[in-house]
Amino acid sequence: MIQKIAVLGSGVMGRGIAYISALAGFSVHLYDTSDEALTNAKEEINLIFQKGMSRQKISLEQKEAAISKLTFITSIKEAVQSADLVIEAVPEKIEIKKSIFEEIDKLAPEHCLFATNTSTMSPTEMASFTKRPSKVIAMHFFNPVHKMPLVEIIKGLETAQETADVIKMTAEKMGKETVVVNEFPGFVTSRISALVGNEAFYMLQEGIGTPEDIDKAIKLGLNYPMGPFELVDLVGLDTRLNNLNYLHKTLGEKYRPAPLLIQYVKAGRLGRKTGIGVYDYTLRGDEA
Ligand SMILES: NC(=O)c1ccc[n+]([C@@H]2O[C@H](COP(=O)([O-])OP(=O)(O)OC[C@H]3O[C@@H](n4cnc5c(N)ncnc54)[C@H](O)[C@@H]3O)[C@@H](O)[C@H]2O)c1
Numbered sequence: 001m002i003q004k005i006a007v008l009g010s011g012v013m014g015r016g017i018a019y020i021s022a023l024a025g026f027s028v029h030l031y032d033t034s035d036e037a038l039t040n041a042k043e044e045i046n047l048i049f050q051k052g053m054s055r056q057k058i059s060l061e062q063k064e065a066a067i068s069k070l071t072f073i074t075s076i077k078e079a080v081q082s083a084d085l086v087i088e089a090v091p092e093k094i095e096i097k098k099s100i101f102e103e104i105d106k107l108a109p110e111h112c113l114f115a116t117n118t119s120t121m122s123p124t125e126m127a128s129f130t131k132r133p134s135k136v137i138a139m140h141f142f143n144p145v146h147k148m149p150l151v152e153i154i155k156g157l158e159t160a161q162e163t164a165d166v167i168k169m170t171a172e173k174m175g176k177e178t179v180v181v182n183e184f185p186g187f188v189t190s191r192i193s194a195l196v197g198n199e200a201f202y203m204l205q206e207g208i209g210t211p212e213d214i215d216k217a218i219k220l221g222l223n224y225p226m227g228p229f230e231l232v233d234l235v236g237l238d239t240r241l242n243n244l245n246y247l248h249k250t251l252g253e254k255y256r257p258a259p260l261l262i263q264y265v266k267a268g269r270l271g272r273k274t275g276i277g278v279y280d281y282t283l284r285g286d287e288a
Contacts, residue, residue, distance in 0.1 A: 002113075002170045003027060006083040008076070008100060010041035012236060012273060013117055014089035016145025019045050021087075022066040023058065024174045029071045031079035038072040045070070048146055076100075080108040085170065087139060088126075089117040092242040097121065101129035101136075113163055115139035119190045119239070120246045124156035124183055133158035137167055140187060141176075143234055151176040156183050185250035186243075193231070194243050194255060200228035201258035204278075211278045233277035237261060238270050 003026065007018045010032040018030040018041070032038050049067070052058040058066075073079050080086055086104055090096050097116065104114065114136045116126050127136035137159045142148035151171040155164050164180055171178045181188055200214055208214070215227020232240050241262065247255035264277070271277030 002084045002166065004083045004085075005029070006031060006079040006086045006108075008032075008079070008086060008088045008104070009090035010037050010072070011089065011091075012143060012239075013141060013145060014087075015041040015044050016048075016143070017087055017089060017117065017141055018070060019048055019066075020146055020174045020176075022069040023062065025065075025069070026173075027069050029073050029079040029083070031073050031076055033074065035074060038074065042072055052146075076103060077107050080104050080112070083108055083112050085113045085115060085167075087115045087117060092119060092121065092239055092246070094121065094125070097126060098129050101126050105130040105132065113137070113166060115167060117141055120186050120194075120243045122156065122183060122185070123154055124158065127156050127158055134160040135163050137163050138183070138187070139167055139171065140189070142189070149177050150189075151178050152187055152189055153178055153180045154183050154187050155180065186247050190243055191247065191251075194240065194247055197228045197232050197235075197240055198244055198255065198258050198261065200232075201261040204229075205258055205260040229278040233271035233279055233281075236271045236273055237265050237277050241265050 005021050005026045006029045007014050007021065008031050010018070010030050014030060018028050022028045030038065030041060032041065049058070049063045053060065053063060086108055088097065088100055090100055097118070101114065114130065116123055116138050117140060118138055119140065123136055123138040127133035130136060136156060138154035140152040140154065142150055153164060153167055153171065168178050168180060186194065203209065203214055204211060211229040215229050218224050218227050241257055244255055244257040248257065268274060269276050272281055275282045
């Protein structure tokens with residue numbers, strides 16, 4: 001049974017995963033490489049607690065119980081040495097994931113399961129960096145983690161059914177719905193989302209309409225809850241570009257990243273996390 005979870009990477013996703021895990025009663029170590037990253041994560045998590053309380057979604061007791069379960073930590077050894085489950089949420093770059101998986105394989109207890117929150121990459125490949133391939137799986141959360149109901153669970157070639165069962169139960173304990181699928185690049189959700197988001201950048205580049213018009217058309221005409229530009233600003237343009245590069249390499253031409261997206265990333269317009277992406281949030285003052 002899972003009791004102790006180590007979350008690696010305290011960015012957009014890691015902090016959300018740590019929040020819902022602590023709220024569900026798991027003991028959580030949130031690891032990142034710098035104190036600065038952890039301070040940011042702590043502030044964001046506090047903000048989610050505050051909003052949850054002001055909307056009466058959580059009580060003061062729940063908040064205090066969850067906070068007492070959360071440890072922010074810059075030592076990977078201490079983060080994983082007694083964990084039952086590690087959830088990796090570091091950037092979507094294979095060389096970073098590889099070094100993390102190699103390291104935690106040496107540091108974590110033998111029974112510990114490893115889940116990657118990758119949007120696109122291969123859990124089979126992550127498993128190959130360890131000596132416990134049957135215990136490695138993808139546990140794909142969505143952004144913002146505390147609001148999105150789904151966890152997409154992806155079994156790699158060597159993932160044991162027992163691992164998938166435990167991860168499904170753990171996600172359910174976190175209050176999530178699940179689907180369990182077999183590995184293929186992009187799984188179900190990222191394959192569709194990357195394609196739609198990329199097409200929107202091609203449209204913008206072609207001068208078809210403003211971002212507002214394109215978002216409005218998709219939301220009201222196709223009944224999407226968010227427009228593709230609103231979504232990519234939330235996801236992070238760099239993260240989306242990394243996903244597209246991977247899908248382009250693995251699935252071919254239809255995933256070639258739009259030049260305009262590449263240009264935005266080069267300009268540092270990464271989305272809400274940098275204050276400006278397709279939209280400028282320094283001017284809008286709306287809620288994150
Ligand atoms: N952003 C999304 O909407 C979204 C949705 C689903 C899945 N994902 C996936 O989740 C993962 C994380 O994405 P994100 O958007 O949270 O990224 P992010 O850039 O917001 O955060 C990544 C964090 O990892 C930290 N980090 C970098 N190298 C590290 C290392 N070696 N060890 C520990 N921490 C390290 C960084 O300091 C940063 O805090 C990626 O695989 C991404 O594809 C992202």
